[in-house]
Amino acid sequence: MPNHGAYPLRSLEDLQAVAKVGRQRMSPAQPKIMVGMATCGQAAGATEVLKAVREVVTQDKLPYVVSETGCIGWCSQEPLLDICIPGRPRVTYGRVTPARAKQIIRALPEPKPQWALATMPGDENTLTGLYTSYLTGEDTPLRGVKSYRDLPLFKRQLRIVMRNCGLIDPASFEEYIARGGYTALWQALRTQTPQQVVDGITKSGIRGRGGAGFPTGRKWQTVREAPGSPKYVICNADEGDPGAYMDRGVLEGDPHSVLEGMTIGAYAIGASEGIIYVREEYPLAVARMKDAIQQSETAGLLGTNIFGSGFGFTVRVVTGAGAFVCGEETALIRSIEGKVGEPQQRPPYPAVRGLNGKPTCINNVETWANVPVIVARGGEWFASIGTPGSKGTKVFSLVGNIENTALIEVPMGTTLSEIVYEIGGGIPGNRECKAIQTGGPSGGCIPASKFDLPVDYDSLTAAGSIMGSGGMIVMDDHTCMVDIAKYFLGFLEDESCGKCFSCREGTQRLKEVVQRISEGHGVEADLVLLEELSWMVREVSLCGLGQTAANPVLSTLRYFREEYLEHIDHQRCPAKVCRQLITFAIDPVTCNGCGACVQVCSGKAILGEKNKLHTIEQAHCTKCGACMDICKFDAVTVN
Amino acid sequence: MPQAELEQVEPLLQEFDNTRANLIPILQRIQATCSYLPQEALRRVARKLQVPLSDVYQVATFYRCFSLKPRGKHLVQVCLGTACHVRGGQKVLERTQVETGVDAAGTSADMQFTVEAVRCLGCCGLAPVMRVDKTTFAHVAQTKVRGLLTRYRPRKPATSEAEKTPAVPPESTLVQGGDHA
Numbered sequence: 001m002p003n004h005g006a007y008p009l010r011s012l013e014d015l016q017a018v019a020k021v022g023r024q025r026m027s028p029a030q031p032k033i034m035v036g037m038a039t040c041g042q043a044a045g046a047t048e049v050l051k052a053v054r055e056v057v058t059q060d061k062l063p064y065v066v067s068e069t070g071c072i073g074w075c076s077q078e079p080l081l082d083i084c085i086p087g088r089p090r091v092t093y094g095r096v097t098p099a100r101a102k103q104i105i106r107a108l109p110e111p112k113p114q115w116a117l118a119t120m121p122g123d124e125n126t127l128t129g130l131y132t133s134y135l136t137g138e139d140t141p142l143r144g145v146k147s148y149r150d151l152p153l154f155k156r157q158l159r160i161v162m163r164n165c166g167l168i169d170p171a172s173f174e175e176y177i178a179r180g181g182y183t184a185l186w187q188a189l190r191t192q193t194p195q196q197v198v199d200g201i202t203k204s205g206i207r208g209r210g211g212a213g214f215p216t217g218r219k220w221q222t223v224r225e226a227p228g229s230p231k232y233v234i235c236n237a238d239e240g241d242p243g244a245y246m247d248r249g250v251l252e253g254d255p256h257s258v259l260e261g262m263t264i265g266a267y268a269i270g271a272s273e274g275i276i277y278v279r280e281e282y283p284l285a286v287a288r289m290k291d292a293i294q295q296s297e298t299a300g301l302l303g304t305n306i307f308g309s310g311f312g313f314t315v316r317v318v319t320g321a322g323a324f325v326c327g328e329e330t331a332l333i334r335s336i337e338g339k340v341g342e343p344q345q346r347p348p349y350p351a352v353r354g355l356n357g358k359p360t361c362i363n364n365v366e367t368w369a370n371v372p373v374i375v376a377r378g379g380e381w382f383a384s385i386g387t388p389g390s391k392g393t394k395v396f397s398l399v400g401n402i403e404n405t406a407l408i409e410v411p412m413g414t415t416l417s418e419i420v421y422e423i424g425g426g427i428p429g430n431r432e433c434k435a436i437q438t439g440g441p442s443g444g445c446i447p448a449s450k451f452d453l454p455v456d457y458d459s460l461t462a463a464g465s466i467m468g469s470g471g472m473i474v475m476d477d478h479t480c481m482v483d484i485a486k487y488f489l490g491f492l493e494d495e496s497c498g499k500c501f502s503c504r505e506g507t508q509r510l511k512e513v514v515q516r517i518s519e520g521h522g523v524e525a526d527l528v529l530l531e532e533l534s535w536m537v538r539e540v541s542l543c544g545l546g547q548t549a550a551n552p553v554l555s556t557l558r559y560f561r562e563e564y565l566e567h568i569d570h571q572r573c574p575a576k577v578c579r580q581l582i583t584f585a586i587d588p589v590t591c592n593g594c595g596a597c598v599q600v601c602s603g604k605a606i607l608g609e610k611n612k613l614h615t616i617e618q619a620h621c622t623k624c625g626a627c628m629d630i631c632k633f634d635a636v637t638v639n
Numbered sequence: 640m641p642q643a644e645l646e647q648v649e650p651l652l653q654e655f656d657n658t659r660a661n662l663i664p665i666l667q668r669i670q671a672t673c674s675y676l677p678q679e680a681l682r683r684v685a686r687k688l689q690v691p692l693s694d695v696y697q698v699a700t701f702y703r704c705f706s707l708k709p710r711g712k713h714l715v716q717v718c719l720g721t722a723c724h725v726r727g728g729q730k731v732l733e734r735t736q737v738e739t740g741v742d743a744a745g746t747s748a749d750m751q752f753t754v755e756a757v758r759c760l761g762c763c764g765l766a767p768v769m770r771v772d773k774t775t776f777a778h779v780a781q782t783k784v785r786g787l788l789t790r791y792r793p794r795k796p797a798t799s800e801a802e803k804t805p806a807v808p809p810e811s812t813l814v815q816g817g818d819h820a
Contacts, residue, residue, distance in 0.1 A: 040762045043775035075764025078777075242720030245761035280667075280704050281760055283773070321663050322703030324758060338662035339694075340701040397763055399722040405764035437721060471763070473721045487724050491758060497701075600782045602737055624730050630782050 001173060001295050008300020010308045012186055015177055018299075022178025026168065027086065027134070028065045031108060033057070034082040036166065038071035038252045039284050040245070044078035045097070052098035053081070056105050064105070070253020072166025073407035074153065075399075077117055085109055087136035089119040089147070113142040120148045123167060126160045127180040127373050152422050153404050158385065160393050161246075161369045162409045165253035170288055173295040176256040182301060184372035188264045189309040192375075197268035198224055201371070203379025205391035210236055210327070210364030211439065211468040212544065213390075213457040219361060222351040223269040226359035231271040233262050234355065234362040237278040237285065238332060240324040241440025242491065244471030246395040247365035249407050251278065251285035254369070255292035259315060261371030263302065266313045269361050274315040277332055280322055289317050324441075324495035328543050329354075329362045331497065342499045343543035364469065366395055386412035390456035390467075398424050400473035401431070410455075417451035420474060431476040435559070439468025441488045441495075442548035444555025445481060464555040466548065480577035481560040482567055486514045488552035496545065503546030506537035510553060517564060519580040520571035527564060530557060576638045579623040583639055586614050586627075590635035597627035597636065647672050648680045652687055659688055662698055666705055674710040703757075711746045711753040713791045715739065715771050720759030722766040727781060731767050732756055734781040738788055751793060 006014040035041070035050040050068065057064050074080060077094030081101055084090045085108070093104060094117040104112055119142055122133035141147070148154045159165075168175040176182075188197050202217025223231060235258055239247040250258060262274045278286050293315050296302040304312040323341045325331045331341035333355050354360025370392060374382045383391050390412040396419065399405045403425035410419065416436060420426065427433045435445040444465035446453065453459050457467050475484070489511035498504045510533050516522050534550030541547050557564065566572045573581040586597075586606075593611040603622040608614030616627070628636040651668050655661040662684070669680050676699050685692040699705045717732040732754070739752040746753045762768045765777035769784075771791060779787065 039760075039775060040764055040777075043762050043765055043768060043777040045777075078765065239761065240758070242724075242759040243722045243763050244759070245763055248761040281757060319664075319667065321667060321705065323701065335663065336660065338658075338660040338698070340697055399763040399766065400725050405722075405766075407764070440721075471721065473725060473763075475725055479725050484725075487721070491719075495758070602734060602781075622733075624733065624781060625727075626730070626734070626781050629727075629780060 001298050007298060008303075009182075010300075012183065015182055015186060018174050019178045019180075022172065022174030022176070025067075025172060026175050026178055027084070029086060030063050030065055031086070032065040032067055032084040033105060034067050034069045034084065036071055036078065036080040036082075037068040039248065039282070040071060040075055041078045041080065042284075044095075046079035048098045049079045049081060049096050049101045052101045053105060056102045060106065062105070062108075064108075067169050068171065069168065070165045070170045071249045071407060073162065073249065073409075074117075074404075075407060076403070076405045080117075083108065083111070084134070087134070089121040089134055089139060091119050091142065091145070092117045092148075111142055113145050116142055116145045118148050118151055118154075119145055124159075125179055126158070126163050127184070127376050129377065152425065153406060153408070156414065156418065156423055157409050158393050158411050159409045160373050161250060161257075161366050161395050162253070162407070163373070164257065165249060165407075168254065170253050170255060171291060173256065173292070173299065176254070180376065181256055181372070182260055184375040185260050185263055185301065186307050188267055188375050189307045189311055194224065194268045194270060197264060197375065200379040201268070201374060204374045204382035205379075205386075206367065206370055206374065206382065207390065207457060208364060209366035209370070209394065209469070211241075211442065211466060213467060216363060216367055219351055219363070220265065220269055222349070223271075223359045223361040226352045228353075228358045230273060231269055231358055232355045232360040233266045233269065233271045233274045234332070234336075234360060235262055235274070235276040235365060235368050236327065236329065236332060236362055237276055237282075237289075237365045238320050238327045239279060239282075239365070239469060240327040241442075241469050241471050243397065243399055243437070243473045244440060244469045245397050246407060246470045248282050248285050249395070250365050250369050251282065252288050255285075255288045256296070257369040257372060258289070258365055259292055259296055259302070261368030262315060263306070263313050264371050264375055265361060265363065265368065267311050269359075271361065272313055274313060275336060275355070276315060276317045277320060277326075277336060278317060279320040286317060286319055293317065323497070324491075325497045325543070325545055328545060331543070332362070333360065340497070342497045343545070345542060366470070387454060387456045389458050394455065394467070394470060396455075396470045396472045398472050398474070400437075401427055401433075401476040401478070402474040403428050412456045413454045415451065416446065416453050416455060419455065419472065420451060424474065427474065427476050431478070433474065434477050434479055435475045435481070437465075437473040437475065437484065437552075438471065439466035439548075439551070440471055441491050442466055442544060442551055443468045443471075444551045445475070445484060445559065446555070447559040450559075464558055465551065478575055478577070480518075480573055480575035481556040481563045482514060482518045482573070483575070483577045485553045485556045486511060486518055489514055489549075492545065492549045496549075500541045500543075500546055502537050502540035503542075503549060506533055506541070506546070507549050509533055510537070510550065514553065517567050518573075518578040520567060520578075522564075522568040524565070524568055526568070527557065527561070582623060583618060584616055584621055584623065584625065584627060585637050585639065586616055587635045587637055588613050590633050592633060592635075594633075596630045596632070600626040600630045602626060644673055644677055645679065648677070648683065652683060657688055659690060662688055662690065662695065663702070666695075666699060670705055674714075675706045675708055678707075706753075708744065708746070709750070711741075711750050713752050713772055715752055715754045715769065715788075715791075716757045716760070717754065718758075718760045718762070718766070718768045718770070719756045720761075720763055720766070722763035723759075723768060726766045728767040730781040731769060731779050731784060734784045735769070735788070738785050749793070752788075752791070
């Protein structure tokens with residue numbers, strides 16, 4: 001990292017010198033081309049797009065700057081390419097191929113509106129409260145292209161945690177500082193006492209974003225007052241809930257926001273060492289975090305005597321080893337200590353007796369990323385957003401059967417229907433929305449009839465689900481609720497650490513019963529058995545995994561009992577998912593004998609010569625449905 | 640343990656000091672280098688850290704990222720997160736198992752592939768997804784699996800017949816189901 005003449009950084013002026021470099025990087029005098037290079041972008045082909053961009057810029061000797069950025073959250077349109085021309089709005093292009101990227105660049109400065117997704121005339125920074133316009137003159141809208149502000153996906157969003165995601169190059173320390181980064185740290189260290197920092201967090205009303213929603217201020221106060229030294233801060237980035245990737249988005253898109261939050265937290269509670277525990281399934285997040293730590297060390301924002309305050313702090317990354325239960329705080333601590341990730345009895349809470357038996361403050365990625373903004377804007381400002389019991393915003397991964405799969409950040413209290421129908425754009429193919437699953441395996445399924453529910457900790461709990469870490473999986477009428485319950489029970493059966501009998505055996509027995517129902521062998525008494533077992537698992541288990549393991553069963557039973565009864569009484573799966581209860585057939589009128597299904601059939605069960613009617617031999621059919629997926633003439637039916 | 644592996648493991652152990660907290664990072668390092676945890680390596684780790692072998696074994700079998708058996712040349716991870724599940728992830732997994740011919744333990748007889756289910760790669764917006772080694776693939780329909788795996792198959796010996804169809808897997812006389820969907 002180049003030294004801008006000011007390392008180690010000691011004052012606000014030093015920060016401003018770096019910010020100036022960062023601003024020049026963010027808004028250079030030449031046109032800038034940005035490619036979204038988070039893991040999801042790369043999976044969609046962003047690496048090839050970036051390569052093509054660099055090639056064309058080199059080959060044609062174009063005076064353009066090429067830069068990477070993190071995830072802006074528009075997952076359904078990945079890979080994303082952005083063109084920033086000085087004085088003009090930024091233009092975003094979606095589902096870009098390498099060839100299309102070259103065409104777009106060679107056409108510059110003509111913006112090719114027919115391929116553009118949206119324009120961004122400026123951005124708002126929730127950390128500073130300032131709006132930066134990119135325009136030198138009037139905003140001249142591109143023909144037929146909407147501004148981000150007018151797009152349903154973005155206009156309801158308020159980005160505190162994701163304030164920099166998709167705007168900065170996550171590998172650039174200078175760009176983070178250009179967005180006001182590390183001023184909150186300076187403010188905390190040089191103008192506030194540790195207790196004042198804790199008071200600000202308490203006043204903000206923020207609750208833990210990892211799922212359980214414990215008031216962060218109260219946790220910090222407890223650790224601060226707990227006797228023992230050294231104290232630790234831990235960032236829980238073991239984002240294990242299937243269907244949730246908010247933390248990955250932040251770690252990959254804005255790693256310094258987490259580091260800054262942790263450093264402020266360490267100062268407030270009196271810790272000298274921090275650990276970021278990242279799951280191994282996120283290799284890019286691990287790399288970004290390690291780079292960010294090194295940059296901060298170089299700049300003197302980690303280490304001894306930060307900002308000349310006398311306060312010192314170091315951070316290291318620990319990579320998880322693939323155990324869902326390690327998202328539970330006591331299990332996570334055991335894992336850092338090199339042991340198996342078995343949860344421990346609480347109390348004592350980690351706040352009092354945590355890592356190496358010392359007071360430890362564990363918060364989730366999203367919680368840490370909120371901290372700099374709370375310090376910069378004040379607790380009152382933060383508390384003015386959201387609902388009485390749940391303050392601030394929440395990031396959700398809106399996925400499943402939804403038009404706009406996206407990473408979104410909305411104020412607490414936004415209703416599910418606003419999220420699904422307005423922001424998410426509804427269900428593809430005009431299908432019917434059936435339910436939304438929140439809170440991962442600890443959460444539940446909320447039926448579409450309850451979508452007027454405001455999203456906050458208490459409303460979701462009352463509805464039989466939980467806020468959880470923020471995964472929202474939208475399900476249409478092709479999703480079977482019995483199958484979903486079976487899926488989560490299978491997950492929990494695998495991931496139960498085995499310490500408590502109730503959880504280890506309970507999840508297995510629950511799954512057996514649901515499996516029986518899904519195969520058409522259930523009896524009505526099974527539903528009573530499910531409820532009874534669920535009660536036992538919840539009441540008797542030690543940690544959150546077991547205590548909430550029955551939620552997917554209980555919530556589907558509560559809202560979709562009819563569907564269970566269809567499986568039991570009529571051996572019928574209304575969603576046509578449960579394999580033992582469905583049969584595939586080929587419609588003799590529609591089939592033209594193209595043979596596509598024969599080639600994909602996993603059981604070699606389809607008979608018929610080219611250009612003649614095909615039939616399915618039921619005895620060999622594995623019910624994989626590949627024939628149905630591949631048939632272009634809708635000749636395969638399922639009943 | 641073969642001598643070659645032993646020579647790989649020894650220098651890895653030297654990278655770490657002897658604190659208990661290093662147990663998981665050491666095992667991760669060995670796993671990354673050897674693609675599994677050889678028995679002799681577990682013994683050496685236990686000796687180095689002065690912990691009972693049973694503790695090392697307990698950790699090695701508790702965490703999903705460790706394998707006590709050699710893995711195939713390519714690690715295929717099929718995501719079974721919720722978003723992938725509702726979009727057919729289970730079918731992708733089954734198809735992958737059939738296409739690679741892996742056994743119940745997840746590795747193919749020719750040691751070319753190990754297939755495992757993972758619980759969420761965090762690319763839910765692009766479900767269903769699959770990761771082969773370090774590359775993540777988006778929107779993997781079950782009908783695309785065969786075509787996707789082709790590039791990871793061993794090259795056929797350069798016989799005249801193979802030259803005509805260089806990239807097609809041996810058993811794919813059935814026609815590539817690959818990129819239809």
